[in-house]
Amino acid sequence: MTDSDAVVSVRDLRKTYGNLAAIDGVSFDIHRGETFALLGPNGAGKSTTIEILEGYRDRTGGEAFVLGIDPTHGDLAWKARLGMVLQSTGESGNVTVSEQLTHFAGFYPNPRSVTEVIAAVGLEGKAKTMIRKLSGGQRRRVDVALGIIGRPELLFLDEPTTGFDPEARRHFWDLINLLKSEGTTILLTTHYLDEAAQLSDRAGIIAGGRLVDIGSIDELGGAEARVPIVRWRDNGVKQETRTPTPGAVVADLMRAGREPDDLQIIRPSLEDIYLELVARYEEKERVA
Amino acid sequence: MSTAHTARPGTSAVRQTLPGTPPALPAGRTVRLGASRIAYEVKTYFRQGDSVFFTFLFPVVFLLIFSVAFGDQSFGKDADGNDVTAAQFYLPAMLSAGLLLSGMQNLAIDIATERSDGTLKRFGGTPLPVLSYFIGKFGQVFVTGLAQAILLLLVAGVAFGAKLPTEASAWGTFAWVFVLGVSTFAVLGIALSALPRSGKSATAVIIPIALILQFISGVYLNFSQLPEWLQNFASIFPLKWMAQGMRSVFLPSTYEGLEPGGAWNLGGVALVTGIWLVAGLIVCRFTFRWIRKDS
Numbered sequence: 317m318t319d320s321d322a323v324v325s326v327r328d329l330r331k332t333y334g335n336l337a338a339i340d341g342v343s344f345d346i347h348r349g350e351t352f353a354l355l356g357p358n359g360a361g362k363s364t365t366i367e368i369l370e371g372y373r374d375r376t377g378g379e380a381f382v383l384g385i386d387p388t389h390g391d392l393a394w395k396a397r398l399g400m401v402l403q404s405t406g407e408s409g410n411v412t413v414s415e416q417l418t419h420f421a422g423f424y425p426n427p428r429s430v431t432e433v434i435a436a437v438g439l440e441g442k443a444k445t446m447i448r449k450l451s452g453g454q455r456r457r458v459d460v461a462l463g464i465i466g467r468p469e470l471l472f473l474d475e476p477t478t479g480f481d482p483e484a485r486r487h488f489w490d491l492i493n494l495l496k497s498e499g500t501t502i503l504l505t506t507h508y509l510d511e512a513a514q515l516s517d518r519a520g521i522i523a524g525g526r527l528v529d530i531g532s533i534d535e536l537g538g539a540e541a542r543v544p545i546v547r548w549r550d551n552g553v554k555q556e557t558r559t560p561t562p563g564a565v566v567a568d569l570m571r572a573g574r575e576p577d578d579l580q581i582i583r584p585s586l587e588d589i590y591l592e593l594v595a596r597y598e599e600k601e602r603v604a
Numbered sequence: 605m606s607t608a609h610t611a612r613p614g615t616s617a618v619r620q621t622l623p624g625t626p627p628a629l630p631a632g633r634t635v636r637l638g639a640s641r642i643a644y645e646v647k648t649y650f651r652q653g654d655s656v657f658f659t660f661l662f663p664v665v666f667l668l669i670f671s672v673a674f675g676d677q678s679f680g681k682d683a684d685g686n687d688v689t690a691a692q693f694y695l696p697a698m699l700s701a702g703l704l705l706s707g708m709q710n711l712a713i714d715i716a717t718e719r720s721d722g723t724l725k726r727f728g729g730t731p732l733p734v735l736s737y738f739i740g741k742f743g744q745v746f747v748t749g750l751a752q753a754i755l756l757l758l759v760a761g762v763a764f765g766a767k768l769p770t771e772a773s774a775w776g777t778f779a780w781v782f783v784l785g786v787s788t789f790a791v792l793g794i795a796l797s798a799l800p801r802s803g804k805s806a807t808a809v810i811i812p813i814a815l816i817l818q819f820i821s822g823v824y825l826n827f828s829q830l831p832e833w834l835q836n837f838a839s840i841f842p843l844k845w846m847a848q849g850m851r852s853v854f855l856p857s858t859y860e861g862l863e864p865g866g867a868w869n870l871g872g873v874a875l876v877t878g879i880w881l882v883a884g885l886i887v888c889r890f891t892f893r894w895i896r897k898d899s
Contacts (some may be wrong), residue, residue, distance in 0.1 A: 371728075371729075372725070372728065372729070372895060392732075395729065395730060395731040396731040405726065407722060408652075411647070411651075419640065420730065423732045425629060466731075
């Protein structure tokens with residue numbers, strides 16, 4: 317149970333508002349240098365969890381340790397080791413990108429170079445532009461830059477790529493991979509499953525305030541959820557079968573005499589697995 | 605892997621020990637960051653068009669209007685028998701209004717807006733000390749308030765030829781009344797910023813408070829002509845005392861008899877304003893939060 321490598325450690329975390337349980341007994345660890353994704357539908361409790369770990373909200377029950385410290389009692393030295401990219405920001409931004417980053421860099425004992433961080437988030441051309449004049453996606457990149465300027469040991473990313481175009485998202489992935497290579501531990505929430513698959517080592521899927529599955533990206537959902545699907549069309553009628561031996565299925569089809577229409581062999585993506593896990597959870601809740 | 609503490613028996617199994625102790629933050633950073641905040645605050649203040657107009661230039665505009673509109677009227681005579689002009693008469697009133705606007709009105713709206721747009725939440729996630737943030741706000745009020753006072757003195761003295769005091773003692777009084785006023789109104793602004801529930805409602809909540817205070821405290825209306833009950837009511841609040849302190853500096857001694865009790869009563873100015881300062885500090889100390897938790 318004792319894991320000296322855990323940067324974040326959560327046991328039986330609970331948060332209730334009145335008699336509504338926003339988080340209902342969540343447990344997980346995030347190890348040093350690991351990128352952990354918290355996935356789940358809107359309102360599942362992702363942001364509440366992350367905000368408890370950031371020290372913005374108080375938990376109702378359970379235990380939480382971030383860098384070995386209870387976030388309820390996190391002091392400034394503790395905050396100096398964290399980076400936070402919050403879900404929503406709307407500052408008026410009467411300062412330039414470069415001014416804002418230089419100012420925030422001063423808060424930290426060992427900050428990154430402002431020029432390098434501006435380049436890392438792809439805002440070189442906007443360094444001298446007022447933040448209020450940036451587009452939504454560019455402002456979001458400023459948020460990310462402010463999150464990493466302090467050279468955090470642990471970085472919280474709460475839906476960091478909302479509003480990014482595909483190119484900016486790829487660019488952001490490169491940045492995260494760079495941070496990972498430097499040993500930064502990352503807790504990520506996102507609605508983009510391809511992003512989670514691309515970036516994270518492990519993921520937890522949260523629904524209705526409960527963790528419905530947790531594991532490495534290629535283990536989530538268990539072996540059963542990864543069984544390939546063979547799809548084809550037979551006289552215009554859609555056919556589908558799940559099988560661990562798709563080659564044999566296709567061979568059987570061919571032996572039946574003719575090339576099947578629209579033949580596909582699909583290996584479930586993280587998105588398919590995620591949707592199935594959430595659907596399964598919702599079904600269970602409906603029955604219960 | 606130097607200092608791994610052994611978990612005490614009975615403590616939670618999930619209590620983690622991490623390699624290395626976190627570096628202590630350097631001493632004196634609160635003041636250093638406070639200075640950095642002042643520079644940032646002053647810079648952004650002057651980039652914000654509406655705050656420059658409604659808090660910085662507002663008293664100047666009013667001084668201009670009053671000085672022009674009542675330019676032909678005499679506001680009494682000084683000890684040498686010279687006429688007191690409108691500019692001279694309204695200068696102390698506008699100086700005290702400037703302190704209220706630059707301090708209380710500006711900060712209350714500014715901080716309420718920063719709370720609702722996520723600025724404070726962002727600071728709450730960084731190692732910025734709350735005290736450094738306060739130093740920044742205080743510095744902003746001090747710098748902008750001083751610039752405003754100098755502008756008012758220039759407009760009154762140069763453009764309208766108002767007679768400014770020449771004795772060092774009068775400027776000494778001006779200095780302590782100014783510093784006390786700036787401090788008190790800055791602190792009250794921070795305290796009042798908790799009142800508006802959103803950034804959007806901030807101006808609607810704060811400006812009426814500031815306006816009413818100005819009307820009953822002898823800023824726009826001649827205090828000596830207000831009914832006694834209203835004078836007594838206004839005496840609860842610090843603006844009346846600021847205005848009185850400023851009048852003692854800029855109006856001739858012939859005016860002293862018009863004050864309640866027939867005296868400038870600088871002791872009263874120091875006492876009442878000082879009480880508000882201390883009360884405001886206590887309120888700030890116990891109520892200021894980066895965010896409303898669990899809202």
